[in-house]
Amino acid sequence: MPMKGLIWFRTDLRLDDNPALLDAIDKCDEVAGIYIFSENQWNDHNESNVKLSFLIKNLEILEKSLSNLNIPLITLNTNSFKSLPKDLNNFSVTNNINQVFWNNEFGINESKRDDLSAQILNNSNIHVSRFDDQVIYEPGILRTGQGKPFSVFTPFKRRWIENFDMNFLEIRKPSALKKSISLNNESSKIQYSKIHKVDIDLWPAGEDAAAARLSNFLELKSRDYNQSRNSPILDGTSRISPYLALGILSPRRCILEGMKLNNFELTSGNKGICKWIDEIVWREFYRNIMHSFPKVSLNKPFQDYTDSIKWRHCDNELKAFYEGRTGFPIVDAGIRQMLTEGWMHNRLRMVVAMFFTKNMLHDWRLGEEFFMKNLIDGDFSSNNGGWQWSASTGTDAAPYFRIFNPITQSQNFDPNGDFIKKFIPELKDVSLKNIHQPKQDLFSSSDYPAPMLDLKTSRLRAIEAFKTAREFNNS
Ligand SMILES: Cc1cc2nc3c(=O)[nH]c(=O)nc-3n(C[C@H](O)[C@H](O)[C@H](O)COP(=O)(O)OP(=O)(O)OC[C@H]3O[C@@H](n4cnc5c(N)ncnc54)[C@H](O)[C@@H]3O)c2cc1C
Incomplete structure (x- = not known):
């Protein structure tokens, strides 16, 4: 009887340097690949529409390259991570799979899903091999x-x-298998109902x-x-x-x-x-x-004391922030870059996140979610780490009293205002002198908004909120 393997693809959509794929080819005579999608799970994790569209394009290419190795790629839909282990097991049993291979993911839900999958597969006498890629x-x-x-x-x-x-x-190259596996399941189309406005041509799959x-x-x-x-x-x-x-x-x-x-x-x-x-x-x-530190996956700050910070909540400010209309050009240019490209430059991610959590004094979790919902590179641990760093709630975090001034940041990192003008057309005619902090002119035709807050007082307000939380925890 041929040894039959299944590679469960997740965040490893490639042939190059893929340890699960290499091991499956080494150990098995016939191999299939599977990708299991859950729209509910995608939404629960706030993954973006543009990332989903990028995922689908990449799966199409992966399917073609795997077929050159005689490995078919099947896609299945499932309800959630909870239903997934059973669906994976059913697929494996129906297709007489002897061994399932995957590369580990480290999120708390992902780890639980994987442990349960391994347990159910083992109960069906299917061996599981796990790798780190x-x-x-x-x-x-x-x-x-x-x-x-x-x-x-x-x-x-x-x-x-x-x-x-x-x-x-x-890094070894994978070799083609002699024979393709025959499967009892048909591939299903990934089910989703999402649209986005990002220029996806920026990101060839x-x-x-x-x-x-x-x-x-x-x-x-x-x-x-x-x-x-x-x-x-x-x-x-x-x-x-x-x-x-x-x-x-x-x-x-x-x-x-x-x-x-x-x-x-x-x-x-x-x-x-x-x-x-x-x-x-x-x-x-x-x-x-x-x-x-699993707490960071459970919506908790790394630094416990910061859980008592009294974050503000203002719907109008949030709306303006989400649209890139805070009245601070470098902040708005960063946000608009993300809304049009699905990606934001690292310097601006820090400036934007610090403005949100310090000057606006809004809960970093809202900003973290906003980024995940819009980034094509949304990655839980880097995004969470970046937001918690900027909010001074995380590991290695910026001290809470060292708050970036968005105008100085703008002068230092976009000295000619070229980046601002690229993403904020309303400001294209503004002089170099005013580009980092446009003058408010009652009679101006530009609909660029006035600054939503005062930098000096909002900075002091943030420092006070952190101090109070620290004192509360020390008392
Ligand atoms: C608030 C905030 C949110 C962020 N959210 C994400 C996110 O969702 N996904 C994401 O991949 N990165 C995130 N980052 C990190 C960083 O901004 C991006 O990785 C980087 O901008 C990606 O562009 P690049 O590929 O050109 O990076 P390069 O500068 O070319 O760096 C190469 C690679 O190194 C890694 N990297 C770079 N900087 C960091 C960093 N600070 N932390 C962790 N990894 C890093 C990335 O994988 C990046 O692709 C975030 C940073 C902040 C401050």
């Missing part, structure tokens, strides 16, 4: 001297480097597109990354986050290709490349936080 080290493995999980990036990175071995980056984007960035931009990464108009970053978020590209591939250009150095050589690899390690750090 999103990180270099299994989450939780790197520990402080006291044996605790890391909660600060710099020592985490130090330990990450100390233990690093080039063998971690050995598939592994080849991801690889081209990576090599283009490494060849042309990575060496200057140290200087250019903070300037939104220069576009000096890789824009590979949507590909990493769905696993169309692996972080190991990114690190390997970066190191190849830097004489296989991690800490010396070109500063731009080292800094860029650092960012991939930040991603791994936030995955560790999600794994070691």
Whole structure:
């Protein structure tokens, strides 16, 4: 009897550097791939419409590339993560699958779903093999001297480097199977009812597109990354986050290709490349936080005392923020970039998130949700980490009294106002002198709004709210 395997694809939609796929091909005579979608779950996790449309395009390409290896890809719909394990088991039993392979996801719901799936499959005498493809080290493995999980990036990175071995980056190519599996199930179309306004042509789908984007960035931009990464108009970053978020590209591939250009150095050589690899390690750090501190997946702040902060709630301010009409050009330009491109430059994510949580003093969880609902690269741990950093509620967080001034940020990182003018056409004729803080003119024809708040008083209000929460917890 041929050994039959099933690869359960999730956020690893690629052939390159896919340990579950490689093992399935090594161990089985016939292999199928499966992707199981739940619109309810997608909505529960606030995943965006544009990310869904990107997912569907990538699945179509994955199906074609898997067929070259004689592996059919089936898509199924399920109600939720709760119903999924049973559906996966039914599929496996109906198709006489002996072994199921997958790459781990680290969210709390995902881990529960996976554990239950493994249990049900084992009860059906189906073997389960699980791998890590999103990180270099299994989450939780790197520990402080006291044996605790890391909660600060710099020592985490130090330990990450100390233990690093080039063998971690050995990447094998998958080979084609001799024979295709015959299945008793038909693939079903992914069910969804979503539309979006993002220009999806900015994000060509598939592994080849991801690889081209990576090599283009490494060849042309990575060496200057140290200087250019903070300037939104220069576009000096890789824009590979949507590909990493769905696993169309692996972080190991990114690190390997970066190191190849830097004489296989991690800490010396070109500063731009080292800094860029650092960012991939930040991603791994936030995955560790999600794994070691499950409270962050349960809507809780990392710093417990910040749970007592009295956040404000103002519907009008929220509406203006969501539309990119706060009256602060750099904040609005960032928000509008996200609404039109599905992506926002990192510097602006920090500026926008800090403005929301400090000057507006609104709950970071609302901002986190807004980003997830609009980003094509929505990634729970990086988004949660970024919001909690900006709100000073998280690990490694910015101290609560160090609050970015959006006007100074604008002058420093968009000195000529080019980025602002690109995303806020109402301001295209405003002079350089006024672009960061447009003058309010009663008779102006521009419908760009007046600032929604006063920076000085709102800053003091935020500091007071954090202080009060801290004192309340110390008393
Ligand atoms: C409030 C806030 C929300 C964020 N939400 C997300 C999100 O939902 N998804 C997401 O992928 N990133 C998020 N980030 C991190 C960062 O902004 C994006 O990863 C980056 O802008 C993506 O652009 P790039 O691919 O050009 O990055 P590059 O600068 O080219 O970096 C390469 C890769 O490193 C990783 N990376 C870079 N910066 C960070 C960081 N600060 N934290 C974790 N990983 C990082 C990303 O995977 C990125 O693709 C958020 C940051 C903040 C401050």
